[in-house]
Amino acid sequence: MEELIKACGIFVYPLALCSVFGLxxxxxxxxxxxxxxxxPTHLQNEIIENNVLPPGEAKSxxxxxxxxxxxxxxxxxxxxxxxxxxxxxxxxxxxxxEIVIAVAPLIGLLGTSIGLVQVFSHVxxxxxxxxxxxxxxxxALLLATTVVGLTIAIPAVIFNAYxxxxxxxxxxxxxxxxxxIITIDETNRNGHIL
Numbered sequence: 266m267e268e269l270i271k272a273c274g275i276f277v278y279p280l281a282l283c284s285v286f287g288l289x290x291x292x293x294x295x296x297x298x299x300x301x302x303x304x305p306t307h308l309q310n311e312i313i314e315n316n317v318l319p320p321g322e323a324k325s326x327x328x329x330x331x332x333x334x335x336x337x338x339x340x341x342x343x344x345x346x347x348x349x350x351x352x353x354x355x356x357x358x359x360x361x362x363e364i365v366i367a368v369a370p371l372i373g374l375l376g377t378s379i380g381l382v383q384v385f386s387h388v389x390x391x392x393x394x395x396x397x398x399x400x401x402x403x404x405a406l407l408l409a410t411t412v413v414g415l416t417i418a419i420p421a422v423i424f425n426a427y428x429x430x431x432x433x434x435x436x437x438x439x440x441x442x443x444x445x446i447i448t449i450d451e452t453n454r455n456g457h458i459l
């Protein structure tokens with residue numbers, strides 16, 4: 266592994282930066298998208314099973330929606346708009362992961378191109394073949410940067426797909442809960458019991 270990193274030359278720095286950003290965003294989003302941070306089970310159950318809304322709390326997305334409802338007494342469209350803001354917050358930072366997915370292989374490709382230039386720019390005039398040292402270091406650079414770039418991008422693609430799927434599920438469930446909040450609110454305002 267150390268040989269691979271050394272072979273990347275100057276490209277090791279942007280590749281390492283991509284790796285750090287990708288890892289940080291992945292871990293941060295995995296923590297932030299836990300059920301208790303978005304839709305705690307106890308709030309979900311209370312909203313679905315009861316005809317009275319539970320008190321809001323600032324610890325979760327649903328709790329903040331309930332808190333917004335308590336404090337502002339919004340209409341249905343305002344509740345949906347606030348819920349959409351909470352849903353957008355779930356996607357925070359994912360664009361950085363998408364940049365890592367695009368940039369890491371491109372840095373690897375740039376290393377490949379520079380490695381090829383290095384190989385073919387040191388051709389011995391008498392033989393017409395690349396010099397042995399230039400050939401070895403050029404090939405090492407082109408292979409190492411490609412491997413490291415792909416090694417960073419492939420897990421980032423997998424986690425990006427997982428996180429996007431998780432967000433889609435959470436948003437769908439959040440929409441159901443918001444509709445239930447609106448129904449309970451309208452029913453309570455009209456004095457009807459479900």
